[in-house]
Amino acid sequence: MYFFLSMAVTGRYILTVMAYDRYVAVCNPLRYAAIMTKKVCILLVVAAWFFGFVTLLPALSLAVPLAFCGPNRVQHVFCDHSSVVRLACGNTTVNTVVALSAAMIVLIGTLCLILTSYISIGKAVHGMGRAEKIKAFATCASHMIVVxxxxxxxxxxxxxxxxxxFSPDARMIVAVLYSVLTPLLNPIIYSLRNKELWEALTRALCKHAAKPTSNRKTIPSVS
Known part of the structure; x- marks a missing residue:
């Protein structure tokens, strides 16, 4: 549970770092190389992983000593914290409050930072020409879809x-979308701007669409 949820939280922090990267690329294109150096990128990624594994420690440390003496069937597709804590026999009010606080910090906190970046990008794009707007949209489109x-x-x-x-079955369907489908779609979505990928797809489609031409032999005319 700890590693699964920690990696999910780390994904939110990485999306926040990517939003900042888009902000620098669109709003400060000439200074991008000077701001987003290799050292800064490594520090941002390390910080995302660090906070991802630290944020959930209070909630999960409170869940470890709980007593489970009743039902043992988790109403979820994996051992989600809220689903497991519901099966505990004792008072879980503190666990619920701490877990909800951590979830709000991760969801609302990172979402506010991402929205701040895109609001700044929107203000910068507003005064650009049509070509610059299309280029900025292409830069941010894949990230916005994933977010x-x-x-x-x-x-x-x-x-x-x-x-x-709320139906438990509907919750599990949404959980699959949240935990499986999003990471599965990430490589596809982020590859939409890859020119080599588009060229390979174009060649493959043209190859299948092209009809084989028969070799015609020229018959000499007889006078």
Whole structure:
């Protein structure tokens, strides 16, 4: 549970770092190489992994000593923290508050930083020409798609635990979208701007669409 959720949280922090990278690329293109140096990139990635593995420690450390003496079936596709804590026999109010606080820090905190970056990008793009706007949109499109899928599905999962009438089956479907589909789509979405990929797809489609031509022999005319 710890490693699964920590890597999920790390993914949110990495999306935040990527939003900052887009902000620098669009708003300060001439200074991009000077700002996003190799050292800065390594520090940002290390910070994302560090906070990803530290943020969940309080909630998970409180879940370890809980007593489980009742049902042992987790209503989820994996050992999610909220689903496991619900099976505990004792009072889990503190666990719920701490876990909800960590979730709000991860979801709302990172989302606010991402929105701040895109608001700044929107203000900078507003005064650009058509060609610059298209280039800026192409730079940010893949990241925005991943952010929307990731945060909408994660928010639905956490809200579903607070709604008594929410179907557990629907929650599990959303959880699959949140935990499996988003990482699966990431390589495809981020490859949309890869010219080599588009050229390979174009060649493959043209090859299948092209009809084989028959070899025609020229018959000499007889006078």
């Amino acid at each position: 929307c899928i990731s945060y909408v599905s994660a928010t639905c999962v956490y809200i579903s635990y607070r709604v008594a009438t």
